[in-house]
Amino acid sequence: ITISGLQVQASEGGNPGVSVNITKTAGSPDVVIAGVTNGTTNFGTLSQTVGTMSKLVVTFPGQTFTDASTSAASGNSGTVTNQTSSTSFNITSLTATDQFFNVVTSYSGAKTISYSGPSNATTSPSYTTSVSFTNGISTTTLATTLKKAETTTITASDGSITGPASSNLTVNPGSISSFSFSNIGTQTDGTAFNITITAKDAEGNTATGFTGTADLSISVGSISPTVTSAFSSGVRTESVTSSGAAGSNRSITATRTGGAQTGTSNTFTINSLTPSISSISPTSKVVGQSGFT
16 A cells, blocks of 8 residues: 555644654444554654744743643743833743744844834833844843833844734833923912922833922922922822912922922913902091091
């Protein structure tokens, strides 16, 4: 018997390298072939090999990449470790795989890798782009610094193969670096108005961890209160009143209580308080007579 033109497609690609024998199984009705025993007689060996590279898998701190015996069990597992804006961390690895997450061990040497996904903040993220691979796995320390506080993914590309996108990664804001103010419009001297102050990290993200207070000052005259109440998640709305501050191009400055971090509002106009007459007593009086108020 000659078997030719045999084509097979794997239904499970997670365990390459396994060899199986080609045998005949009993049919219904069964075909009897002299000298062939169902399930025993070996017509040859069939083996499965790793497919063509189609993925460049990003593995984060807190995760482990596994090339398991099934494709469903292969890939990344574990909980991604949150990172902080402007603080460098190392991506655990980049792994070249086929569609079933089998490691493509022939993928080796120096590669130029680009990354996408995370947003810019005041500055752009930084990555390690010159990466060496051995047997399909990166061997270079993959120093990475993200800037925007957000939940994001990272996709790696070598110019030919891109992705897939990584697991979600949460980037938390850094510590307070400065204050910003919401826009302040025209106000009236001696009349209370609200200001909203936001603590910012070095990349302009809201420093949600700041729960302290800020000292307040005004460019001309005085302001009350001179110290805000505590911030909540990096933000404080405070009712303030100016005194002796009428004029244009006025501004308010906030400085961290006991610290050096500071920020100044936009310039705005403060009008003078217009006096008003609520009553005259008495309602009439003879000219020259005393007691007129």
